[in-house]
Amino acid sequence: MSSTLTPPDAQEVARRTQARDEDAALGRRARRARIVHYLGMPLFLLAVLLALYLWVQGQELDSIEARTITLGTLLSQTRQHITLTLYSTVVVLLLAVPLGIFATRPGTRRFAPAIIGLGNAGQAIPSLGLLALLYYLFRTQPALPSTGTFPVVVGLVAYSFLPILRNTMVGLEQVDRFVLEAGKGMGMSQRRVLRRIELPLAVPVILAGVRTALVLNVGTAALAFLFGGGGLGQTIFSGFQLRRNVVLVTGAVLVAVLALLVDYLAGLIEEKLTPKGL
Amino acid sequence: MAFLEYLSDPSTQRELISQTLDHIYLTAVPVAIAVVLGLGLGILAHRSPQLRSPILSVVSTLLTIPSLALFAIMIPIIGIGAGPAIVALTLYALLPIVRNTVSGLFSVDNAVIESAKGMGMSATKRLWKIELPNAWPVMLAGIRVATLLTVGIAAIAALVGGPGLGQEIFTGIRRIPASGSLESLLGGTLFIILLAVLFDLLYLAIGRVTIPRGIRE
Numbered sequence: 137m138s139s140t141l142t143p144p145d146a147q148e149v150a151r152r153t154q155a156r157d158e159d160a161a162l163g164r165r166a167r168r169a170r171i172v173h174y175l176g177m178p179l180f181l182l183a184v185l186l187a188l189y190l191w192v193q194g195q196e197l198d199s200i201e202a203r204t205i206t207l208g209t210l211l212s213q214t215r216q217h218i219t220l221t222l223y224s225t226v227v228v229l230l231l232a233v234p235l236g237i238f239a240t241r242p243g244t245r246r247f248a249p250a251i252i253g254l255g256n257a258g259q260a261i262p263s264l265g266l267l268a269l270l271y272y273l274f275r276t277q278p279a280l281p282s283t284g285t286f287p288v289v290v291g292l293v294a295y296s297f298l299p300i301l302r303n304t305m306v307g308l309e310q311v312d313r314f315v316l317e318a319g320k321g322m323g324m325s326q327r328r329v330l331r332r333i334e335l336p337l338a339v340p341v342i343l344a345g346v347r348t349a350l351v352l353n354v355g356t357a358a359l360a361f362l363f364g365g366g367g368l369g370q371t372i373f374s375g376f377q378l379r380r381n382v383v384l385v386t387g388a389v390l391v392a393v394l395a396l397l398v399d400y401l402a403g404l405i406e407e408k409l410t411p412k413g414l
Numbered sequence: 415m416a417f418l419e420y421l422s423d424p425s426t427q428r429e430l431i432s433q434t435l436d437h438i439y440l441t442a443v444p445v446a447i448a449v450v451l452g453l454g455l456g457i458l459a460h461r462s463p464q465l466r467s468p469i470l471s472v473v474s475t476l477l478t479i480p481s482l483a484l485f486a487i488m489i490p491i492i493g494i495g496a497g498p499a500i501v502a503l504t505l506y507a508l509l510p511i512v513r514n515t516v517s518g519l520f521s522v523d524n525a526v527i528e529s530a531k532g533m534g535m536s537a538t539k540r541l542w543k544i545e546l547p548n549a550w551p552v553m554l555a556g557i558r559v560a561t562l563l564t565v566g567i568a569a570i571a572a573l574v575g576g577p578g579l580g581q582e583i584f585t586g587i588r589r590i591p592a593s594g595s596l597e598s599l600l601g602g603t604l605f606i607i608l609l610a611v612l613f614d615l616l617y618l619a620i621g622r623v624t625i626p627r628g629i630r631e
Contacts, residue, residue, distance in 0.1 A: 260610030262569040265603030275591040355480035388486035
């Protein structure tokens with residue numbers, strides 16, 4: 137009796153074993169994809185920094201180069217760069233996101249296309265020109281502070297303001313009208329619709345805005361050295377002026393690594409804070 | 415008033431005109447190369463699901479790298495001048511073009527493709543006769559964004575020895591707050607904005623001429 141049962145049993149066991157192996161393989165592949173997703177960029181950036189370090193160490197540095205690329209200088213420029221990026225990002229978000237919400241209310245919505253159009257046109261203003269004109273204003277008006285991070289932060293905020301405003305508004309406009317109608321139909325007041333439906337649905341948009349602002353600002357902050365704000369752009373520029381490629385490449389790689397790291401971290405935050413249902 | 419004097423000075427005019435021509439060159443060449451590359455990459459990313467996410471993430475990573483850094487990294491490889499700027503700007507212009515090519519191709523109505531298949535068109539013929547013409551408005555919008563982006567970023571090339579209107583702005587920056595610096599800043603900035611507006615009008619005209627009447631809004 138048992139002998140008649142053996143063959144299907146063996147098949148069943150084999151099938152189950154295979155299925156389990158496939159599941160495990162699938163799990164392994166998913167795990168590997170997750171590892172690449174989370175660790176790929178940091179490991180890549182670490183490898184780039186290590187390669188840069190080894191390359192610079194291997195070079196015969198002359199006295200000018202040795203004086204320009206010291207750890208102290210690079211660290212203080214990195215700190216300035218990060219400070220400028222964070223300050224300008226916080227300020228631009230505090231200004232642009234509320235204004236974007238305000239500008240998409242029923243009473244003010246008719247201005248929205250004009251503001252979004254202005255946001256598109258604003259892309260044509262070169263960052264270098266805008267920062268320089270604002271800095272000129274700060275330098276020539278005695279009432280305004282002309283040194284330190286303040287003029288540069290104002291410039292960075294002015295440059296990233298329109299893109300963030302535009303993104304917030306486009307995101308809020310995308311919230312499904314039917315969902316809003318449903319909210320109204322349930323007897324929600326307008327403020328309740330905003331707070332309970334529109335803003336939660338717009339969270340991804342606002343988080344994307346945070347990321348865009350950080351990336352824009354970390355890039356534009358590379359120009360801060362021109363206006364007394366310091367930052368890692370200084371090392372790039374010194375390398376160019378002194379015709380020292382070691383200095384130039386060190387500055388450029390550090391700026392690029394910082395920007396990619398900021399983008400990666402902002403991406404992680406975006407992923408973690410976005411509501412699961414969306 | 416001082417700005418009008420600055421603009422009416424013949425030597426300024428010569429300077430601004432030659433820098434504007436350089437700036438057009440610095441925009442048109444990278445965008446043209448990026449259109450060819452971006453079209454290929456976009457079609458590839460649309461066709462192959464395995465390549466889609468690597469292609470899109472590489473081109474969007476490129477746009478994350480600050481322009482001053484990318485210009486500078488090209489200098490030891492290519493040398494000083496327009497070269498590093500052209501390569502760096504080409505890499506920046508790729509993202510909007512690739513992204514819009516992919517989404518343009520995905521937006522083509524499946525029924526249209528099916529009827530083309532039913533008519534016996536080959537895959538290549540379908541791509542050129544049906545898919546690309548239908549995707550063209552979205553692709554053109556991507557090329558337009560890429561151009562505006564390039565016009566603005568090209569100004570930064572001047573900091574590391576590149577040509578173009580950024581030079582006028584940079585001249586002004588080095589002289590702040592001396593008299594005459596404001597005029598240079600305004601001159602360079604306004605001419606760049608003017609150039610962006612002209613490019614925008616050009617794309618409007620290109621759209622009028624090249625978008626098939628049947629799919630115009």
